[in-house]
Amino acid sequence: MTDVARLAGVSVKTVSRVINNVATVDDVLAGRVREASERLGYRPNQVAASLRAGRATGTIGVLVKDVSNAMYATIVAGATSVAEDRKTRVITAHTGENSDAELAVIDDLCRRRVDGLLIVPSGGDHASLRQEIDHGVPMVFVDRAPSGLEADSVLIDNYGGSKSGVARLIASGHSKIGIILDKLSQQTMSERLAGAQAAFAEAGMSLDSDLIRTSVSNPAEAAAAAAELIQSRPAPTAFFCGNNRLAVGVLELLWDGGYDHALLGFDDIPHARLMPRPVSCIVYDSRVLGMIGAKLLFRRIDGEEFSPKTVTLPTQVIDYRGTHGDQYAAGRRA
Amino acid sequence: MTDVARLAGVSVKTVSRVINNVATVDDVLAGRVREASERLGYRPNQVAASLRAGRATGTIGVLVKDVSNAMYATIVAGATSVAEDRKTRVITAHTGENSDAELAVIDDLCRRRVDGLLIVPSGGDHASLRQEIDHGVPMVFVDRAPSGLEADSVLIDNYGGSKSGVARLIASGHSKIGIILDKLSQQTMSERLAGAQAAFAEAGMSLDSDLIRTSVSNPAEAAAAAAELIQSRPAPTAFFCGNNRLAVGVLELLWDGGYDHALLGFDDIPHARLMPRPVSCIVYDSRVLGMIGAKLLFRRIDGEEFSPKTVTLPTQVIDYRGTHGDQYAAGRRA
């Protein structure tokens, strides 16, 4: 900047004025400044500018377990699109579902003076974040509520979604439903189980607890659990899986084994419409999740005051028809 | 920091020393400082620290069309994991495949003094970036080479991948292959076409240009193009699609129509293994793409000098067996 000022024969302050389009600059001088900065390839230093006067850095942090997971990527994309409108950049960071790593990342981002944080929290305790929030770093939690901390959150209707999904299974005549979930210590899982139970209760039936498998954490384990359930008596005629990875595992088993059990999963399964077998998914719009989270965050960043707010996003049950399968089978028969 | 110094009864410089673990600080004073900063909830300001002495900001920018796309998300994840080891944060930004937006984002990130940029370039001209690079902002291009600029790039073996994929189709007896591509102005597309042509040439045959459809930019258009090709004479017995979105469109058509044409696509298709119908994909590891790109970028950031380097990542052809389909069919028959 000093160099530009020297080359243009003006003071640095005038250069600053030209850059910030302050009206009270003579056109001739402004022209000289612009030419000089062009010639030197000068790029104003945003870092210094935001330091001066402690202004916002125009940066928010988005913390997810891992961006390569489609759901988190979509949340990030939604948040990014909202941030763009505010000329704010997004720092994406991985927590790896590790509570210590998460806190370390949050600390680091606070040091970098992000204007706010959008967090898909891991399981750990978040009480220690109170201090940061009070020190003026707004945080909004997405997909899961923080534990030990009252803070803004944007959640999914886990309970209602499972309830209506399972109710649909019941309505089509299934009374024995195998339920495969990850650890119940995950709030989402316990809510989804509660929803399933509510659907049974509402139908005047009760969920057979022998058909529930918990702490199932990957597709292979899900397949094994389903295989075992199929052998049990009374055998289930349908499965409900707590997330899409588990559903995919079960799907694979059903196909490998040639079983025709109904399958319902929480979360969408990419390209499920291309699978020839019926699969139902309890879906929600993750992009909207990220967008609403970011909008809420920006309200806080703008200094709006309100008591911690929880937004719950509705879910929808999609029956991937599986008609492709029939048509495909028809095609093969033809 | 001033507050901490006052509370601890030392100078700010001593606080700075404690924070940076400078050895020459008395334990008693250090303890007082630590206690004071704890009590005040003090977080050092990284922004100011990096401003002073023009040190690196510990931030890189990663530019992709849209993070919600699985491939880009995986590239971002790979780059993020490498950056983490360097205590560097990643700013993710969208270019929306728009050249002007891309240049604007790059300019913005340079103003924010990122240490470097990892870019999945859009189609536009990149010559203007020479200046930024010369001014010390290293850039590495990923997946596609920049146009009008010699710079480090990490690319996919589009030519070799298509060639071996198409060769495999030819080897299994297909001589009439419908080829569906997006705009040939995209370097990736023209290379993939060239690879297909080379496979034909090597087999002593030539690619029937009537069976090539270009400028197909979404699944629906791909399905339409395939439908039209199926009606043409001589009709193709197989399809090769230039990217996964086009392949998915064709897949849908084949199933809806009950056709059993072979299908080969560039890029992986999520959950293709769950589809009962054979699909072959020319795949590569996007995570590695991001990792290699980031590693190369950090070599530049570390000031290493070498002439612009191009790394080409190998591809692999995966035949998603479609055996699920047979087993599924068997299951249904049973």
Add this chain to the structure above:
DNA sequence: TATGTGTGAGACAACGTTGGCTCAGTCGTG
């Protein structure tokens, strides 16, 4: 001519750090 009113631009300080220098005090050595 003296005064008032703008207008445009420079000087200076400050944002929160840290590098470099200085300096006071302690200790060891000849």
Add this chain to the structure above:
DNA sequence: CACGACTGAGCCAACGTTGTCTCACACATA
């Protein structure tokens, strides 16, 4: 006992900006 080496901590300046104040100059008015 004098001197030098060492240790620990403070002072000052600077990083690249911008807010605030000041000031010079031009022009209009009484």
